[in-house]
Amino acid sequence: MGCAFRASCLSGSLVSPPIITTPERRPFGFTSLLSLGVKPFPFTFLARARATARVHGLQCISRETDNLKTISGSPSPFDSLFLPLLLGNDSPGGGDRDNNGGKNNNGGWNNPFNSDGSSWWHDDSSSSHYPFLLLLFCSSTLCCLFHLQLAKSALARTTTSSASSSQEESNLLESSSVWEVRGGKWTKLIPDYFKDGFIVAQPDYGTGIGSTQSFIPVKLWFRCRDLFMRLMLPEGFPHSVTNDYLEYSLWRGVQGIASQISGVLATQALLYAVGLGKGAIPTAAAINWVLKDGIGYLSKIMLSKYGRHFDVNPKGWRLFADLLENAASGLEMLTPAFPHLFVLIGAAAGAGRSAAALIQAATRSCFYAGFAAQRNFAEVIAKGEAQGMVSKSIGIMLGIALANFIGSSTSVALASFGVVTWIHMFCNLKSYQSIELRTLNPYRASLVFSEYLLSGQVPPVKEVNDVEPLFPAVPYLNVNSLYKAQQVVLSPDAKNAAAEIECRLQLGSKLSNVFSSKEDLLALFNLYSNEGYIFAEHQGRFCVVLKESCLPHDMLKALFHVNYLYWLEKNVGFEATGTSNDCRTGGRLQISLEYVQREFNHIKNDGESMGWVMDGLIARPLPNRICPGHMAPSVASLT
């Protein structure tokens, strides 16, 4: 067993030296690498140590990973590093708590980097002078990060399961012990009846490992793992966040690395374009400041106008921002080819970059607010910062190494930039697809409502998020990410209905545009006297007029009304006969309003039980509100 440990340590140390020693030429790269290269690798190294310890020491089933794979039943292509950690899950009583956290983790790992991880590990230690070596090196480090993160995910589950299982055990054995919970940390207190006080039980890390030889490294590993998890994951991790958090964070990590690399490449290209070699940092800083910040400020202010769009469709805007960021990097890459256009290109790139930064910051808040299952916003964000820091550091390191290698050759730079950009965009796409937004925007609400009207059931959050197009405004840009199995859940009728309703819906219309005669207006006022909105169909558009007292909740109700009317139109063939006719008893507006008033609370409860946030509609109404004559306007002007 000791041999096994030594071997794994050796393999770990075989990996790390080339990472630190590759760029020995430039002082710029060297200082940063020294301080950065140290950080993430102990974890993989420890992961290996831990893995072998488990395989050889505890399980005693077989030394071959193939067997382990069949035991755990997981078909993932990862090597021994990941699987033994999963096996730790099989402790009795731990299964129940895993289900919510573990669902996403085994799912869609169809990324391109993990195809043949182990062979790359050995490649990069062999030599260091071939042009594509750095690319391999970069991807192998990505690989390594994946291992690291996955190990983390597995560990997260092992800890919780072991916590719960040992808790249950303790319930059986000694019913008098009490747990002290502080954040995500459980401390066992043992009552000492002799002194009438509590004693803190020593956390027994190595339960089940009888051998004393493996005890110290295992304990060390547990310590490091605890530290790492405390630094990188929100407190009370699997329960304090929603279950899509982990997958999202993993993809974010990889995309952070890729984006840093392309950032470094772009800066270098920019510097070459002004005719500076390495080391002209003060000038570069000045240029950067003027271009990036100065122009960027302007573009930020211009773009903030679209704030409400970000709320309604955060994923699409976020992806657009990433495209913008990459386009900006691409422009900077092109500057050496057109040195005479330097200022122009640099300014455009600066504007793009800071616009992207604005959208990213704004939409990030939206995503994080969704993840914080226990209103632990600050915690989720703070941990997001820590994760971003790690992936940024790795990215900068790799980027500097790559930049040193490429030198001034534009073609190689462009080629590697293309590859990195592709990785970046792919990871972004995956990370946004993994997010499950629980709030309702017009599209999601229409889909939920029409599915409810068609089948009587509220669809689950994940399915609706999967079919929602990222760019509703530009249909042909949407990436077709539908899986065959999911189309069973959501009927195509409901999807068509949602798309059409979103097109025809106009929230916050002007009342003066909606009706054509005095009678219509009177009928509308009377019909909707108790509602916060007025809904009428006008020239094929679903116009919702908002009263001054309208709350987000009323907007949701209005949308349900719209959906029901659409359903009547499609399935019953109830055609419009003029507004005032429709408002009479037996007219379709009146009938549908009655139905909505009766049924809205039902669907609200059903939706909440499926995990939707049914408090209100997140929409971008036009800025018109009305105040019927018998009420005085309360807030009239801006200042």
Place this chain on the structure above:
Amino acid sequence: MNFLEKLKMQKECEKPPPPLESPLFWTEISDSVSHRFQFGPDGRLSVKVLDDARPVIHKMVDSFLSKFFPSGYPYSVSEGYLRYTQFRALQHFTSAALSVLSTQSLLFAAGLRPTPAQATAVSWVLKDGMQHVGKLICSNLGARMDSEPKSWRILADVLYDLGTGLEVLSPLCPHLFLEMAGLGNFAKGMAVVAARATRLPIYSSFAKEGNLSDLFAKGEAISTLFNVVGLGAGIQLASTVCSSMQGKLIVGPLLSIIHIYSVVEEMRAAPVDTLNPQRTAMIVADFLKTGKISSPADLRYREDLLFTGRLIEDAGNVKVGRPLRKFMKPSELGQLKQIFPEEKFVLSRGNKWVDMVLEHDATGEDALRGWLVAAYAAHMGKSSHEPRASVLQKAYDKMSDVYYPFLSELRAKGWHTDRFLDGTGSRFAW
């Protein structure tokens, strides 16, 4: 509104009141301009622009301002947003001006013309290295920030000013340049994480219509604008008054004081609507004293941002989240648990205060129940000298009577009762 009344009178004079329940005029508010629509006697629609007597300059200012306010401004945000924004602008202005001064000092202390290699190495180690350490430390404290976002935000800005201050002072001791600048960046790194992390809890208390991103984007626009202005002012200062060290020592603290003051005001304006120990205690105290329930906006100016763990006597001097082993004996725990076997809290009376410990999955509602019981028990304990268990039992009965109306009123006022944010306070599990 004189004009309106006149119109109404006119209308009433001209035609007999129509046989209709609802009157036939309405006001439409679009982009902060009110239009009044009305059917004339001939059945035609007439439109009047109401009270838009603003001069052209005002109109221009308004349309400019609307770029910096969330869409649907007065309706889509909670109370206090305007004040928050004003002080935020001031805060960014002063902080940007301050940063120019510190950068100047820093360059000065480093000898103004460092060799490129040195500059990169030093700046990397300083800026990123120390900042990363600071970030990492601060990102560990996220749970506390959720409980007290306002205090942490203020702390973040104090830390930031400390960091800046160290940089400003660095020319005074050139031999300690590395240490000073490193420490400064360390503080700044912590400040950055704390500021970013607390932004969302605060913004989410403003977002009434789920318009979080919009608020964020508009906030960014405001801070950008004022940062630019502040940078300009800072550069001006740096080349005139602050070119000498004495000038800097006067202007620097001044700017810093304005900066901190505006952050404090900014935070006090934000109506945070989640339950943490202090706010829960204040709600309970108000309820017991006046029978009314305060809204988040009522409480915001009364919160103590410095001593967040203070005891409130009217709410029963309750302390939450002390480690169980510090004050509880095993024999006692069993007894206390038997008084309210179904509840998720345990109350234990100490000399000066009552300790409340919550079960690990207790919600904000459980905390409120416990707090109410403790407060009632404290009130009753003063007047009568019954044994403790019976006092508690009476207090519990009283709490059960008022609890449901209390809770629904609380929700109606906009409080989120699903979570009790006690930061890193201890809880227990069986």
